[in-house]
Amino acid sequence: MIDALTALVAPLGVLKDAELLTGGQFATTYRVTLADGRRVIVKTAPTGTDQLLAYEHDLLRAEALVYEMAASVPELKMPQVLLTDFTRTLLPSDALVVSHLPGVPLVDAGFGPADPRTAAAERGTGEVLAALHRLTGPAFGYPCGRQASSWAESFTGMVDELLDDAARWSVPVPAADVRAVMSRHATVLADVVRPALVHTDLWAGNLFVDPSTGELLGVIDPERAFWGDPLADLVGIDPMGREPGTPAVLEGYGPLDVESPSARTRMELYRMRLCLVMMIEITPRKFEGDWVEPHRTAVTANLHRALDALA
Structure with a gap:
């Protein structure tokens, strides 16, 4: 998984560390630290669809779309989309990379x-x-x-x-x-x-x-x-x-x-x-x-x- 994350964030920088975050029940989320000290969040969709409800397909694409709309509305306080990979080649599912929020x-x-x-x-x-x-x-x-x-x-x-x-x-x-x-x-x-x-x-x-x-x-x-x-x-x-x-x-x-x-x-x-x-x-x-x-x-x-x- 580290190799895939390294390749995914390569356009942003060199991966130094990746921490799996817990608390969610749908996606898999990592806090990635780059070599220059920046932190980003990488979110990946479930690899299988057999455990998804009908409306839960392509949710990561919907999340990216909402973040992109929110980029012009700073009052929404949402992360910035840094990268998306919906080709399912680097990873077996959709992947979204966004900025790390404070607080x-x-x-x-x-x-x-x-x-x-x-x-x-x-x-x-x-x-x-x-x-x-x-x-x-x-x-x-x-x-x-x-x-x-x-x-x-x-x-x-x-x-x-x-x-x-x-x-x-x-x-x-x-x-x-x-x-x-x-x-x-x-x-x-x-x-x-x-x-x-x-x-x-x-x-x-x-x-x-x-x-x-x-x-x-x-x-x-x-x-x-x-x-x-x-x-x-x-x-x-x-x-x-x-x-x-x-x-x-x-x-x-x-x-x-x-x-x-x-x-x-x-x-x-x-x-x-x-x-x-x-x-x-x-x-x-x-x-x-x-x-x-x-x-x-x-x-x-x-x-x-x-x-x-x-x-």
Whole structure:
């Protein structure tokens, strides 16, 4: 692997050291130090597709596309794309090389709920989301996947793909209930008329902060982004929660409808979708450990809470 990484980063410099980073469940990521002292991040996609959900194909290409769009919007605080290799010749899968961000992941910063640094990070998150959602796509859907002219059609297709994934891996999900609430609430999806860029996965592990102040310094991993409803990002921050973000996130964001019946219903639909993702991926990913069954139980309960709210 070192030889492949050396060849990959050669246009940037001579590889001195490569450190495998942990914490992600999709890609393989390395922190590479070059001979001149610069550090870069190398991210590689899974080599096999048999463990991927339908929407997870070509995610690294989507991530590169989002970073390239973000390059002209410094408020998004995303890394700079330095190299891409989608030929799958140096490595058996897609590879992306980006700049190394300052700060530490918010999940590792050790801030408590009442710490003012937590509020600072959350306000910064709201500001980033507002800037991200001002970007408009050509259609609704995944940047490198299926797209549609309406959000209702696109989101319905996303959910249908997940139900197909569940059937493929024999994961028991309440498919009939999911389809029933999708049919019942199709009209509220029509309230979304502009395909905004949605990160979908802004949990604390994808936010880099200044450990002394809580200032948000960087945002990573937009690989699962889609063009759709900005409210989906409030669910993505905390899919197991029941509220649309924290007061600090909403303060940083600015004016945003999170209280109307349409907004509340749409967020329950997005929570339902994310719970389906988290339930289904356990099987093909072959998750192991004492955490798996409590996680499955919690996600299942949250899915049913969403379905009950939508019924």
